[in-house]
Amino acid sequence: MSKILQSLPMTVVAGVVLTIIMVFATNQLENMNQSDAEKAASELMKKMN
Amino acid sequence: MEDFILFLVRYLHVLCGVMWIGILWYFNFVQIPSMPKIPDDQKPAISKVIAPEALFWFRWGAAGTVLFGLILAHLNGYLGDALLLKRPDIGFGMWFGLIMAFNVWFVIWPAQKIALGLVEADADAKPAAGRRAMLFSRTNTLLSIPMLFSMISAQNPTGF
Numbered sequence: 001m002s003k004i005l006q007s008l009p010m011t012v013v014a015g016v017v018l019t020i021i022m023v024f025a026t027n028q029l030e031n032m033n034q035s036d037a038e039k040a041a042s043e044l045m046k047k048m049n
Numbered sequence: 050m051e052d053f054i055l056f057l058v059r060y061l062h063v064l065c066g067v068m069w070i071g072i073l074w075y076f077n078f079v080q081i082p083s084m085p086k087i088p089d090d091q092k093p094a095i096s097k098v099i100a101p102e103a104l105f106w107f108r109w110g111a112a113g114t115v116l117f118g119l120i121l122a123h124l125n126g127y128l129g130d131a132l133l134l135k136r137p138d139i140g141f142g143m144w145f146g147l148i149m150a151f152n153v154w155f156v157i158w159p160a161q162k163i164a165l166g167l168v169e170a171d172a173d174a175k176p177a178a179g180r181r182a183m184l185f186s187r188t189n190t191l192l193s194i195p196m197l198f199s200m201i202s203a204q205n206p207t208g209f
Contacts, residue, residue: 023209
């Protein structure tokens with residue numbers, strides 16, 4: 001890790017890679033949260049019926 | 050009135066953030082790479098005058114950014130959700146920013162005080178402190194890239 005940080009270009013590349021990982025993680029978490037909301041809506045519908 | 054307060058807090062958050070990240074990038078993109086090219090007799094101009102002044106605005110810029118950022122998130126009602134990553138679009142950026150601010154106040158600033166001779170320390174401690182400050186400053190430069198992506202994309206109506 002310190003080898004990457006000693007080089008400014010490598011640091012920037014690592015920052016871009018981390019950004020891409022973050023984008024995928026964000027999408028995954030948003031999908032999970034959306035599923036939870038859908039489950040809650042489904043439960044509510046059952047109770048109403 | 051509420052809209053104006055939201056705008057004002059966001060404006061102060063961005064102003065402090067520009068101060069903080071601007072100086073962080075100055076250190077990493079300009080000052081650190083230029084130091085080996087500066088003659089030894091001129092180096093005190095950087096280490097005794099410019100760096101201590103820059104570090105003052107750097108650390109208080111970081112504090113202001115976090116303070117106004119947390120107030121803004123609270124006023125908008127997503128502080129808890131963001132910190133728990135129930136709002137990951139802004140949550141990742143908040144966590145990266147918090148880690149970066151912690152590094153500024155509790156690693157970089159104490160190490161720079163030793164490296165620049167602002168506090169008394171053994172001669173052996175200075176190079177180690179300088180290296181520690183540089184590596185954590187680089188860590189913050191790395192984290193600033195996804196942090197800014199997260200902050201900007203969360204404000205973009207269509208995300209990224």
